[in-house]
Amino acid sequence: MNRNTSIVIVILVLVVIAGYLVWLRSKTTSIVSPQVNQQEEVTPVPTPSTVASPSATPKAEEATGSTKAKSATSSSTGR
Numbered sequence: 001m002n003r004n005t006s007i008v009i010v011i012l013v014l015v016v017i018a019g020y021l022v023w024l025r026s027k028t029t030s031i032v033s034p035q036v037n038q039q040e041e042v043t044p045v046p047t048p049s050t051v052a053s054p055s056a057t058p059k060a061e062e063a064t065g066s067t068k069a070k071s072a073t074s075s076s077t078g079r
Helices: 003-028
Strands: none
Touching: none
């Protein structure tokens, strides 16, 4: 036999073995029955209520115009 024939025979044997294993696996798979999910009982948790305290009052401050907003221009951006 020449080399090409040997390679073809080896490939065919491997394909037959793989096909047999797939067939055998399909015959031996067990049927899985669906499992019933048990629902857990959810108990409501009381949420704490928030009460405003007099010490948490924000201070009113006025914004001052002492700072100027800088705008980015093409000359100020670096490359």
